[in-house]
Amino acid sequence: MKHQDLISQMTLEEKASFCSGADYWHFKGLDRLGLESIMVSDGPHGLRKQGAEDSVANINASRPATAFPTAVTTACSWDPDLIYEMGQALGEECLQEEVSILLGPGCNMKRSPLCGRNFEYFSEDPFLAGNIAAGYINGVQSKGVGVSFKHFAVNSQETRRMIIDAVADERTLREIFLPAFEIGVKKAQPWTVMSAYNRLNGDFCSENDWLLNKVLKKDWGHEGIVITDWGAEGDIVEGIRNGQEVEMPSSHGINEAKLVKAVQEGRLDESILDERVDRIVDIILKAQETRKKNQGYKYSIEGHNELARKIATQSMVLLKNENNMLPLSKDKKYAVVGEMAMAPRYQGAGSSAVNPTVQDNAFDALKEAGMNVEYAKGYEKSNCNTLDEKLLNEAKDLAKNSDAVIVFIGLTEKYESEGVDRKHLDLPTSHNEFVEEIAKVNENVIVVLAGGAPVLMPWLPKAKALLNSYLGGQASGHAVSDLLTGAVNPSGKLAETYPLSLEDTPCYNYYPGNPATVEHRESVYVGYRYYDTADKKVLFPFGYGLSYTTFEYSDIKLSDTKIKDTDKLTVSFKVKNTGKVDGAEVCELYVTDNESTIYRPSQELKGFKKVFLKAGEEKTVEIELEKRAFAYYNVNISDWHVESGEFTIIVASSSRDAANKLTATVEVETTQDKAIVPDYSTTAPSYYGANIQNLPDEQFKAVLGRDIPPIKRDPNLPFDINSNFEDAKDSKWGKKIYKFMVWVAGLIGNDDNVEMITNAIVQMSMRGLVNMSQGIFSEKSASGMI
Ligand code: BGC
Numbered sequence: 001m002k003h004q005d006l007i008s009q010m011t012l013e014e015k016a017s018f019c020s021g022a023d024y025w026h027f028k029g030l031d032r033l034g035l036e037s038i039m040v041s042d043g044p045h046g047l048r049k050q051g052a053e054d055s056v057a058n059i060n061a062s063r064p065a066t067a068f069p070t071a072v073t074t075a076c077s078w079d080p081d082l083i084y085e086m087g088q089a090l091g092e093e094c095l096q097e098e099v100s101i102l103l104g105p106g107c108n109m110k111r112s113p114l115c116g117r118n119f120e121y122f123s124e125d126p127f128l129a130g131n132i133a134a135g136y137i138n139g140v141q142s143k144g145v146g147v148s149f150k151h152f153a154v155n156s157q158e159t160r161r162m163i164i165d166a167v168a169d170e171r172t173l174r175e176i177f178l179p180a181f182e183i184g185v186k187k188a189q190p191w192t193v194m195s196a197y198n199r200l201n202g203d204f205c206s207e208n209d210w211l212l213n214k215v216l217k218k219d220w221g222h223e224g225i226v227i228t229d230w231g232a233e234g235d236i237v238e239g240i241r242n243g244q245e246v247e248m249p250s251s252h253g254i255n256e257a258k259l260v261k262a263v264q265e266g267r268l269d270e271s272i273l274d275e276r277v278d279r280i281v282d283i284i285l286k287a288q289e290t291r292k293k294n295q296g297y298k299y300s301i302e303g304h305n306e307l308a309r310k311i312a313t314q315s316m317v318l319l320k321n322e323n324n325m326l327p328l329s330k331d332k333k334y335a336v337v338g339e340m341a342m343a344p345r346y347q348g349a350g351s352s353a354v355n356p357t358v359q360d361n362a363f364d365a366l367k368e369a370g371m372n373v374e375y376a377k378g379y380e381k382s383n384c385n386t387l388d389e390k391l392l393n394e395a396k397d398l399a400k401n402s403d404a405v406i407v408f409i410g411l412t413e414k415y416e417s418e419g420v421d422r423k424h425l426d427l428p429t430s431h432n433e434f435v436e437e438i439a440k441v442n443e444n445v446i447v448v449l450a451g452g453a454p455v456l457m458p459w460l461p462k463a464k465a466l467l468n469s470y471l472g473g474q475a476s477g478h479a480v481s482d483l484l485t486g487a488v489n490p491s492g493k494l495a496e497t498y499p500l501s502l503e504d505t506p507c508y509n510y511y512p513g514n515p516a517t518v519e520h521r522e523s524v525y526v527g528y529r530y531y532d533t534a535d536k537k538v539l540f541p542f543g544y545g546l547s548y549t550t551f552e553y554s555d556i557k558l559s560d561t562k563i564k565d566t567d568k569l570t571v572s573f574k575v576k577n578t579g580k581v582d583g584a585e586v587c588e589l590y591v592t593d594n595e596s597t598i599y600r601p602s603q604e605l606k607g608f609k610k611v612f613l614k615a616g617e618e619k620t621v622e623i624e625l626e627k628r629a630f631a632y633y634n635v636n637i638s639d640w641h642v643e644s645g646e647f648t649i650i651v652a653s654s655s656r657d658a659a660n661k662l663t664a665t666v667e668v669e670t671t672q673d674k675a676i677v678p679d680y681s682t683t684a685p686s687y688y689g690a691n692i693q694n695l696p697d698e699q700f701k702a703v704l705g706r707d708i709p710p711i712k713r714d715p716n717l718p719f720d721i722n723s724n725f726e727d728a729k730d731s732k733w734g735k736k737i738y739k740f741m742v743w744v745a746g747l748i749g750n751d752d753n754v755e756m757i758t759n760a761i762v763q764m765s766m767r768g769l770v771n772m773s774q775g776i777f778s779e780k781s782a783s784g785m786i
Helices: 012-017 071-075 080-097 126-141 170-177 179-188 209-219 236-241 254-264 270-293 301-315 362-368 389-400 429-441 476-485 528-533 697-704 732-748 754-762 766-772 779-785
Strands: 040-042 101-103 146-152 165-167 192-195 225-228 317-321 333-337 372-376 404-410 445-450 465-470 517-519 551-558 562-564 569-577 583-593 604-613 618-625 632-634 639-641 645-652 662-669
Touching: 012 254, 012 270, 071 080, 071 126, 071 301, 080 101, 080 126, 080 301, 126 146, 126 170, 126 179, 126 604, 146 179, 146 270, 170 179, 170 632, 192 209, 225 270, 236 254, 236 270, 254 270, 301 476, 333 362, 333 389, 362 372, 362 476, 372 389, 389 429, 404 429, 429 445, 445 476, 465 476, 551 583, 551 645, 551 662, 569 583, 569 604, 569 645, 569 662, 583 618, 604 618, 732 754, 766 779
Parallel strands: 040 101, 101 146, 146 192, 165 517, 192 225, 333 372, 333 404, 404 445, 445 465, 562 662
Antiparallel strands: 317 465, 551 569, 569 618, 583 604, 583 645, 632 639, 645 662
């Protein structure tokens, strides 16, 4: 133990007190031993610091801070170094506001495009997500400020997030849902990891011995602390035993008392508590040192706004550009239509909502850039269903008399939020109709799309150009203008697949699951791993994005054609900017196992590099691969394993790029000769070739290695502290309380957030209510309710 000297001076009560927050946003300190109370705040794409005067129930009450592009956007930069810069800036804002830990980044896998928090997560691919996250974490922590890497783990949905049990086999966890966290932990040692609300294979993540003690602490060597998501605490004694350090927020003495009692009664070994406190003290001391060194620190609001703009320009994705509609020309007249050109959607809703220091819009930015533009509102952003005749006609008139028309549309505030999953992939009906109507009067349509997740685009054939601005942060207007005008050459590439329909998504039949469980029957076939293996057409593939210049790939070379799995392999190739303007290209490297006994995705991303090239310039790119690039997780040996044989290395500009694709093969020989490869070809044959959308029970069971747990809570079981109002609504009194709660949510919420608030209340467990209400709703009231 690092801080034995301090710990030996603490009473049992003092030690236990460290394991619960001081209030909503602080850890406890201990004055007697010079340990200060430190502050934590959301995260992830900006600082949401609430002062003592701000009500925690009002998510929007917080100090102004730079709203950087959200995670879905920054992942499209494919540039961990750039996201390191963003992390540094976030760290500086924490220094000024005396916040010691920033609650981000979010790193859950995008299992379905419906997840309401996808805008806060990076990618459907763990390798990309983990590397971007590591850039972010290292950036923040380089300033002496910690992060909370969240939500650990398998929190890929908002529906029933506080009670749902994610059921998945170990291989799927190790290969898809955990590696992004693994990369972040190993490359950046986040000060804290936030355990997710949900259960994983039966146990709440905050009490999950396998997840916290085994995977995080033992296998990956995490040195920091685990804090619970807000209100996620269940049984604190189990939590502490199983690898958790701090429950957040405070339980006002209730849970500390339980810990003390457990130690006194011999149910919890005091040495475990000591280990937990040792780690907490370590974080407090680091935070104190930072605070001492940075009294009166001030960051540059201007500088950070400029950085937010730069990051957005490096991240937004150009998806279509026929007839070189873009970049815009100063000699043409453009109609700018759609309210989102003036009132952009630049961030998502929920705990991540930041009060921006400034906020721009694309129309003003285009004017500032000297473009000949005129604006018409076109639709009311608040009306997602129908178009206003008068506004539409004004926009059409303007469009008719312009050379081209730039149409701003997107998912509005009510479509994406923490606490609510989407039910479909549609844009607001009025926005889809708007594009169709405008296209009737001017065929030169350029669409600028905003939103934090994939949508369907029925109007796509009528758009000549399409810029996906995602959620671009407070400077998104200038970033859009920079890209449309060509001041910056687009270089973002999609970090997720855009499917052709919701029905095509791999987990369509399993998401968001049953009342009690959500089964991950699709196994490792998440995102492009499914579409590519099943050979499904998509709207836009993973890794796709255009530029105003062209690139040519050539000369792929491997450092060896035959290696052992303990050797490193260097892949080198050339990439040349063959167009007339400078630009950056994201080069992607995928690996295919040409023949395998266990089912595997047809290709997986194992390397990438973003390279800037002047017009005409050529560079040699090198990417190094190690064992993990070829390995799958072998449950027979509980380890990564390479099945000896031939692998193909693919270098390309997207997961489905044919034109630039380079390939080479390598023989890899295993050094784990005794390992037996699990063979599911007779027990679960549908997995071979990814025929996974209607997977029979027996096959899932074969891979899961145990019985499939019941999908509903047993109606004969009494309600307990983990039940919620939704569980209770089929009982006589439960129905009345449920209705009352829905009514209360209606009073609190507005049109944009009422669903989120309703879900937050009716899907919250009794345990969550006690934890989150900060003393208002007691354990006694909870048992009365139960
Ligand atoms: C969210 C976390 C957030 C925390 C504190 C929770 O509801 O899931 O992401 O950091 O609240 O606001």
